Amino acid sequence: MKERHQKNRTRKNHFSRISSASIVLLQLLMFGYIWISYYNLYAFRTHRLTGGAVSLLLYYLIYTRLVRIYRADKVAQYSIGETVFSQILAFGITDLILYVECCLIARRYVSILPGLLTVVVQFLVTCLWAVIAKRYYLGHITPQETVVIYGDMSVKGFLRKIEEKPWNLFNIHKKVFTGEGVEALKAAIDCSETVILYQIDYSLREELMYYCINQQKVFYVTPTITDILAGGFENRHFIDSPLMKYNCYQESLGMAFFKRCMDIGVSLFGLIVTLPITLLTMLAIKLEDGGSIFFRQERYTKDWKRFSIIKFRSMVMDAEKDGAMLCKANDSRITKVGAVIRRFRIDEIPQLLNVLKGDMTLVGPRPERVENVEKYTEEMPQFAYRLQVKGGLTGYAQLYGKYNTTAYDKLRLDLIYIENRSLILDLKLIMLTLKMLFIPESTEGFSEEAVGLMKVELKKRDLTA
Numbered sequence: 001m002k003e004r005h006q007k008n009r010t011r012k013n014h015f016s017r018i019s020s021a022s023i024v025l026l027q028l029l030m031f032g033y034i035w036i037s038y039y040n041l042y043a044f045r046t047h048r049l050t051g052g053a054v055s056l057l058l059y060y061l062i063y064t065r066l067v068r069i070y071r072a073d074k075v076a077q078y079s080i081g082e083t084v085f086s087q088i089l090a091f092g093i094t095d096l097i098l099y100v101e102c103c104l105i106a107r108r109y110v111s112i113l114p115g116l117l118t119v120v121v122q123f124l125v126t127c128l129w130a131v132i133a134k135r136y137y138l139g140h141i142t143p144q145e146t147v148v149i150y151g152d153m154s155v156k157g158f159l160r161k162i163e164e165k166p167w168n169l170f171n172i173h174k175k176v177f178t179g180e181g182v183e184a185l186k187a188a189i190d191c192s193e194t195v196i197l198y199q200i201d202y203s204l205r206e207e208l209m210y211y212c213i214n215q216q217k218v219f220y221v222t223p224t225i226t227d228i229l230a231g232g233f234e235n236r237h238f239i240d241s242p243l244m245k246y247n248c249y250q251e252s253l254g255m256a257f258f259k260r261c262m263d264i265g266v267s268l269f270g271l272i273v274t275l276p277i278t279l280l281t282m283l284a285i286k287l288e289d290g291g292s293i294f295f296r297q298e299r300y301t302k303d304w305k306r307f308s309i310i311k312f313r314s315m316v317m318d319a320e321k322d323g324a325m326l327c328k329a330n331d332s333r334i335t336k337v338g339a340v341i342r343r344f345r346i347d348e349i350p351q352l353l354n355v356l357k358g359d360m361t362l363v364g365p366r367p368e369r370v371e372n373v374e375k376y377t378e379e380m381p382q383f384a385y386r387l388q389v390k391g392g393l394t395g396y397a398q399l400y401g402k403y404n405t406t407a408y409d410k411l412r413l414d415l416i417y418i419e420n421r422s423l424i425l426d427l428k429l430i431m432l433t434l435k436m437l438f439i440p441e442s443t444e445g446f447s448e449e450a451v452g453l454m455k456v457e458l459k460k461r462d463l464t465a
Helices: 002-043 048-070 080-106 113-140 155-164 182-190 202-214 225-232 253-273 275-289 336-343 351-357 370-379 381-388 396-400 407-420 423-436 451-463
Strands: 144-150 170-177 194-198 218-221 233-236 243-246 294-300 306-312 361-363 392-394
Touching (some): 002 080, 002 113, 048 080, 048 423, 080 113, 080 423, 194 202, 202 218, 225 233, 225 407, 253 361, 275 306, 275 336, 306 351, 381 407, 407 423
Parallel strands (some): 144 194
Antiparallel strands (some): 233 243, 294 306
16 A cells, blocks of 8 residues: 555656646747747847847746746646636736837837737647646546544534645545544554644644654644744754744844835835726716715724725625624625625725825735724734734735635734745735736635634644644
């Protein structure tokens, strides 16, 4: 069995490398042909060979970087449609950058038509590649025989999320509760290729992790908040005993200045570009019911500072006359115009004014409404960690979470960002936001859940760790 698992893993690795290399080569060949035969002639009057080689190298570097950001070569993990869309973003942005480079070097307008024709060909070839690669994967790569070892009854929702994904990665053939005993857990690990350790006691998790390592098993764990905070540690070697130091993050003046400049530049650009959409939305909201155009709500941001977030109103005027109420699926309070602007995130555009003013930043944890923060923090002190940084228009939890992601999971996602934040990560999340705009996922804050339940979960997952 161990040999069979190893062969399957090897086939999967070979498939990943070959499929990734093939699409990179195809895109490079398609762009290279039109660049050398047309655009290179305008861009470089002399040294055309060197100029062409440098331009193709630049294309390769930008394109492969975007492929990694959008995970556009991960055929196994995503549907064909999402894989193709990710590829369109990757080669589309790269094509545009190189086209602008050509016009700037030539100091004149160069026809975009050959480039557009190339984009069409790239799209068709990408669709063909994605279909062939996906079918080959489904037909030749066996899903990993996986055991889920769990210590929390919320595992049902976790398993449902895995099963809903359009991948062929896991075949969950066993689900074992920790109460069955260590020997039963190890026996389940022995007959599995992959192990998922879901919300189990720290000491037991440590023992099972060591066992998986010794048995050379691939394993996953669901991290606690303590695990995530450990990402902020750095090694120190003052003596011959290992030490790890936790650095409370303080933003440098240089990073703060650069990030503020990026906030101002991007928000101004966004407000100008979306001005036609903004005017049409304002008119539509006013014509529908004659009510106010904007919706304002008190939120908390860095260091417990309050500010008024601005959005286009998407609900009826008295939507919260009886107090704060969460928006639900098919909520009758949503107006006709509101349904449209929510679907395409148009209602979020005015928040660029919050970013420009300095209340928010482009990337950070989603600012939550005042009453929710106070309630969550009372029962869940770790929630306050989110207020170490300024609230953002987009963020880690918005991009990697979904509308039905639990409050605890969203908190962990936000803490992953806080412990790993950098300008590079911010730029990556901004690029990922371009993809998210066309995928129906919520950018709202935390859902209303039983705070008492979250308290119990935290005690199980962290306080016993």
